[in-house]
Amino acid sequence: MKGKLPIVLVLVTILLIVQGTLFAHHGNAAYDDKAPATIKGTVTEFQWVNPHVQIYVDVKNEQGEIVHWACETFSPSKAFRSGWTKDVLKPGDQVAVTVYPAKSHAPVGFIRKVVLANGKELGTEEQAQ
Amino acid sequence: MKRRLKIRYRFTTPVAILAAVLILPAASFAQTDVPKSTSAKAEKAVQTPAHNLSGMYEFFARGVKGQGIYNTPSKDPAPMTPWAQAKYDAAKPGYGPKASVDTTDPILRCNPSGIPRILYWPQPFEIVQTPERVFMFFEHERVWRQIWTDGRSHPKDLEPTWMGDSIGKWEGDTFVVDTIGLNDKSWLDAYGHPHSEELHLVERYRRPDANTLTMQFTVDDPKAYTTHWESDTKIYTLLRNEKAVMEELFCIPDEEDAFTKRIREPAAGRPIN
Numbered sequence: 535m536k537g538k539l540p541i542v543l544v545l546v547t548i549l550l551i552v553q554g555t556l557f558a559h560h561g562n563a564a565y566d567d568k569a570p571a572t573i574k575g576t577v578t579e580f581q582w583v584n585p586h587v588q589i590y591v592d593v594k595n596e597q598g599e600i601v602h603w604a605c606e607t608f609s610p611s612k613a614f615r616s617g618w619t620k621d622v623l624k625p626g627d628q629v630a631v632t633v634y635p636a637k638s639h640a641p642v643g644f645i646r647k648v649v650l651a652n653g654k655e656l657g658t659e660e661q662a663q
Numbered sequence: 664m665k666r667r668l669k670i671r672y673r674f675t676t677p678v679a680i681l682a683a684v685l686i687l688p689a690a691s692f693a694q695t696d697v698p699k700s701t702s703a704k705a706e707k708a709v710q711t712p713a714h715n716l717s718g719m720y721e722f723f724a725r726g727v728k729g730q731g732i733y734n735t736p737s738k739d740p741a742p743m744t745p746w747a748q749a750k751y752d753a754a755k756p757g758y759g760p761k762a763s764v765d766t767t768d769p770i771l772r773c774n775p776s777g778i779p780r781i782l783y784w785p786q787p788f789e790i791v792q793t794p795e796r797v798f799m800f801f802e803h804e805r806v807w808r809q810i811w812t813d814g815r816s817h818p819k820d821l822e823p824t825w826m827g828d829s830i831g832k833w834e835g836d837t838f839v840v841d842t843i844g845l846n847d848k849s850w851l852d853a854y855g856h857p858h859s860e861e862l863h864l865v866e867r868y869r870r871p872d873a874n875t876l877t878m879q880f881t882v883d884d885p886k887a888y889t890t891h892w893e894s895d896t897k898i899y900t901l902l903r904n905e906k907a908v909m910e911e912l913f914c915i916p917d918e919e920d921a922f923t924k925r926i927r928e929p930a931a932g933r934p935i936n
Contacts (some may be wrong), residue, residue, distance in 0.1 A: 561758055563757060
């Protein structure tokens with residue numbers, strides 16, 4: 535059983551990503567849910583606010599320039615039910631954020647998953663009880 | 664359950680047979696059209712209190728099959744009248760076939776979602792029953808509605824409102840809510856479907872087991888739709904323990920504006936009015 539755990543985790547992750555339904559009360563037309571992307575960088579701001587939780591991340595691009603990414607997800611209450619807390623992130627934290635990027639190609643994305651430096655994952659789906 | 668039966672069988676077959684005779688009728692009584700993943704859920708179904716909808720539920724909770732589409736009554740909208748079609752054509756929704764990045768959905772100006780739209784919103788609501796009324800408190804917009812259960816009829820000459828006038832009664836294990844008196848300012852769904860003040864809504868609530876609430880409703884609005892619009896069955900999950908949380912989620916114009924400036928407009932690639 536122990537040897538099968540990584541496979542199970544991979545399958546569960548795939549399931550979460552595939553089944554994840556993009557939701558924001560502002561609509562889903564601005565984001566490309568067919569091309570999820572993962573950005574890595576340093577948190578500059580973590581906004582635990584309504585209507586949606588926001589994470590701002592400085593990401594170094596291929597030219598070595600800093601790009602300021604703005605990432606959003608659900609309301610704080612839904613993030614809480616998905617395992618987040620208001621102090622789970624702070625400026626300076628290193629993160630990898632998987633997003634549905636804006637179709638406009640602006641550095642804005644709808645968060646699907648956040649991986650912290652210690653490996654902890656923050657999803658955007660509530661777990662079955 | 665299986666494990667318990669297996670252990671009894673190992674020790675004494677007659678006891679196992681007796682247990683099966685006692686347990687099987689109860690299990691079959693618990694069968695419903697809602698899929699169940701474990702026998703534990705079937706056990707709880709028997710314990711579902713009769714005529715009691717109390718609890719905090721969420722439409723968007725995970726692990727539910729065939730949950731029903733969110734944001735709209737069903738995938739098959741009723742045919743619209745010319746009056747409704749003109750309103751639908753003018754709408755710029757954020758979801759559905761006409762989804763637009765610069766949506767003008769009225770809820771983004773903090774207009775209430777209204778009934779029925781808030782019923783299939785993916786945020787929790789809590790149902791509280793009193794002898795005369797059933798209350799529904801919604802996290803989204805921090806609004807509430809009341810459903811009178813004291814046998815009264817709808818008042819005459821209703822002034823249309825966002826939540827309308829609702830009366831409810833039990834028909835067997837189904838709580839049937841009849842609503843009229845809704846204004847035509849709210850959209851019926853996030854796809855921009857309109858409704859008129861003639862909207863007559865009938866919601867049917869059931870609790871197939873202790874963890875689940877289902878709701879199916881009928882839209883009857885002859886000014887807007889040429890036939891009834893039957894919703895699919897919305898399935899809600901009971902929130903328990905630390906998940907049973909509803910926070911203060913008013914719609915605040917300042918917060919919406921800040922979000923538009925920092926997120927929506929950059930994502931859309933242009934200003935949004």
